[in-house]
Amino acid sequence: MEGLEQFIRFTGFANITIEHCIMMVIALIFIYLAIVKEYEPLLLIPIGFGILIGNIPFLENVGMQIGIYEEGSVLNYLYYGVVKGIYPPLIFLGIGAMTDFSALLSNPRLMLLGAAAQVGIFITFMAAMALGFSQEQAAAIGIIGGADGPTAIFLSSKLAPELIGAIAIAAYSYMALVPVIQPPIIKLLTTKEERVIRMKPPRAVSKLEKIIFPIVGLLLTTFISPGALPLLGMLFFGNLLKESGVTRRLADTASKSLIDIVTILLGLTVGASTQATTFLTPQSILIFFLGAVSFMIATAGGVIFAKVMNLFLKGDNKLNPMIGAAGVSAVPDSARVVQHLGVQEDSTNYLLMHAMAPNVSGVIGSAVAAGILMGFLLNVF
Amino acid sequence: MINDIQIQDTLQTVQDTIKSAAQEDVFNKITFDLTKVVEGNGLLITVVGYVVVFAALLMLFVIISNMKNFLTFKQRKKLRAEGNIAADEKDLSISGDINAAIAMSLHLHFAELHDIESTTLTIKKVQRTYSPWSSKLYGLRQIPLKK
Numbered sequence: 001m002e003g004l005e006q007f008i009r010f011t012g013f014a015n016i017t018i019e020h021c022i023m024m025v026i027a028l029i030f031i032y033l034a035i036v037k038e039y040e041p042l043l044l045i046p047i048g049f050g051i052l053i054g055n056i057p058f059l060e061n062v063g064m065q066i067g068i069y070e071e072g073s074v075l076n077y078l079y080y081g082v083v084k085g086i087y088p089p090l091i092f093l094g095i096g097a098m099t100d101f102s103a104l105l106s107n108p109r110l111m112l113l114g115a116a117a118q119v120g121i122f123i124t125f126m127a128a129m130a131l132g133f134s135q136e137q138a139a140a141i142g143i144i145g146g147a148d149g150p151t152a153i154f155l156s157s158k159l160a161p162e163l164i165g166a167i168a169i170a171a172y173s174y175m176a177l178v179p180v181i182q183p184p185i186i187k188l189l190t191t192k193e194e195r196v197i198r199m200k201p202p203r204a205v206s207k208l209e210k211i212i213f214p215i216v217g218l219l220l221t222t223f224i225s226p227g228a229l230p231l232l233g234m235l236f237f238g239n240l241l242k243e244s245g246v247t248r249r250l251a252d253t254a255s256k257s258l259i260d261i262v263t264i265l266l267g268l269t270v271g272a273s274t275q276a277t278t279f280l281t282p283q284s285i286l287i288f289f290l291g292a293v294s295f296m297i298a299t300a301g302g303v304i305f306a307k308v309m310n311l312f313l314k315g316d317n318k319l320n321p322m323i324g325a326a327g328v329s330a331v332p333d334s335a336r337v338v339q340h341l342g343v344q345e346d347s348t349n350y351l352l353m354h355a356m357a358p359n360v361s362g363v364i365g366s367a368v369a370a371g372i373l374m375g376f377l378l379n380v381f
Numbered sequence: 382m383i384n385d386i387q388i389q390d391t392l393q394t395v396q397d398t399i400k401s402a403a404q405e406d407v408f409n410k411i412t413f414d415l416t417k418v419v420e421g422n423g424l425l426i427t428v429v430g431y432v433v434v435f436a437a438l439l440m441l442f443v444i445i446s447n448m449k450n451f452l453t454f455k456q457r458k459k460l461r462a463e464g465n466i467a468a469d470e471k472d473l474s475i476s477g478d479i480n481a482a483i484a485m486s487l488h489l490h491f492a493e494l495h496d497i498e499s500t501t502l503t504i505k506k507v508q509r510t511y512s513p514w515s516s517k518l519y520g521l522r523q524i525p526l527k528k
Contacts, residue, residue: 108445115438122427129423130413138423201477208452216444224437361438368437372430 010064015057019276027051027271033176040176040333043149046264047172050271060277068272079269082164085157087266088150089234094259095150095331095363096214096238097251103357105209106202109309110323110354114361116305117327118369120145120298124290125373131286136160139373141287144171145294146366147178147328153270154231155370159377165273166284170291172270178333181292182299183341186325189303194310195345197320199354210243221368227378228371232364295328302327302358319354326355329362449474 008014030048034041053075058066068075081087104111125142133141140156140163152171156164174181187195214236222229241251273279306324313319322341326334335355342351418424453473460468467473475483513519 105445108442111438111442111445112435115435118434119431122431125430126418126423126427127413129418129421130415132412132414132417135421135423135426139426203472203474204477204480206452206474209448212448212452213445216448217441220441220444221437224433224440364441365434365438369430369434372433373426376426376430 010059012057015059017057017276019280020055020057022280023051023055023274023276026274027055030173030271039179040172042263043172043267044176046267047169047271050268051274052271053268054272054275068269068275069278075269075272078265079273081262081265082153082168082269082273083157083161085154085230087262088154088157089230090262091150091259091266092231092367093234093238093254094262096235096240097242097255098259099235099239099242099331099360099363100356101210101213101239101360102205103202103353104360105205105213107200107354107357110319110357111361112309113302113306113319113324113327113358114329114363114365115327116324117298117302117358117362118146118365119301120294120296120328121366121369121373123297124294127293128290131290134160136377137163139377140167141290142294143167143366143370143373144174144287144291145298145328146362146369147171147175147295147298147330147334148363148366149175150266151231151329151366151370153266155373158374163283163287165270165279166287167291168270169274170288172267173288174291174295175330175333178328178330179337179340181295182325182334182337185296185299186303186322186338186341189300189307190321192345194307194321195341196349197318198316198346198349199318199320199323199351200316202353207243207245211240214239214243217364221364222371225368225371225375227374228367231367231370235363235367298328299325302362320349320351323351323355323358327358327362327365329359329366331359331363332356334362335359 027048030044030051033039034044034048054068058064060067061070064070065073065076067073068079070076121142123142124145125138128138128141129135136159140152140160143152143155144167146152149168149171153164153168156167160167218232218236221232225232238251238254241247241254302324303321304324305327306319306321310318310321320338320342322338323335326338328334335352338355339350339352342349456473457468509515518524
């Protein structure tokens, strides 16, 4: 009889709370958005299902080694890659091996849009501090505005590991919601005339330029911001594998199998880390709110800076200010949003390649920003 | 009766305590205090951080912008030595349109591959003398019926 009683105490029904139910509903919403709306399914399916896994109620801390926060559990081992910042550089390796920097190399001035959009990170950093978060926590929250999941996880693993679940979920949620968040801001800040601006087609970029870029890019950015070395080192390494043309097998592995494996592990464990008992707090809700603000400011920053640049540019050098929104580093979602809006305004105006330039520059910019914040705030002495 | 009132009072006190604690907790976190930013060097980190991000990407922009000129220096020198006026053109690279045209023509060329065959197009008159071995009539399995 005691055994039966113990068994009943172990079941999910005996341990379920309202918080578990809320998290399960959120998981189902994520899965719905991924399958029906096709919003970032590669991220939202693993995260959504991870949330379900992480919120199956059970009797915690009785030595069953089930939960993600219980030492020795399988999920805990997999989560180690998140907590120690192992997965983000591997994701960056894959991104580097997939990314074609030609658009950026053919029109390097678009790189400044990627820098401008990082304003979201720093304004949110200050807002989070004003709301009572510590410097380190505020920096980790601010980086959500970079719209770069791996960078957000990497920085929070170093500066505020206690917030990693909330920050990762917020970052990936907003990345998935790029098609919902960005268009109203872009439309609000641009006129019809600006949205139909046609940009000069990008020039052809030589192979030599493509090979030199990752080397020069690595040296320059990591000398300025060594904290970003794990991210930028892997990003540029992956890109050199691709562009060198002699390591096709390695580039293929990095851009396909490896990144897929790491995405599965990252998404699932980040999702599972939202265990209701530790995740659902007013602090997490505040982080979600700040993340949204950060993302909106970043989008607006890029668009406004593109408009400012247009004041100094003439003729066919003028920019379509919508591409400024792609300065957030949600690759390639933001660029896709810009392309979609461009085609809506003028069915023959293709902005995708132009928007890819600030988009990849945003990846570099947010990683540099993360490195700078680490340089300021990491307690090493 | 007195017990009931006491219990109700106690419950009320507990509820009030929980409510005020919860409110205090939430409001403490939501207080927006800009002095914390100044005291925590938030403004300094923001200004320096943003300027450094901008400077890093600006330097990369300057280098990439000039990389093309640096790489085409030798090519220009060679063109000048040959007396080619293209040496003074601002952009030596082939435009996207020309690249697309070349790619398309190469594609069409390679997509049209055949075995080796004569390219001479003529109509030759062929005369064949009758032979029962090549007669169509004998080749038919059924002789057509005239109706």
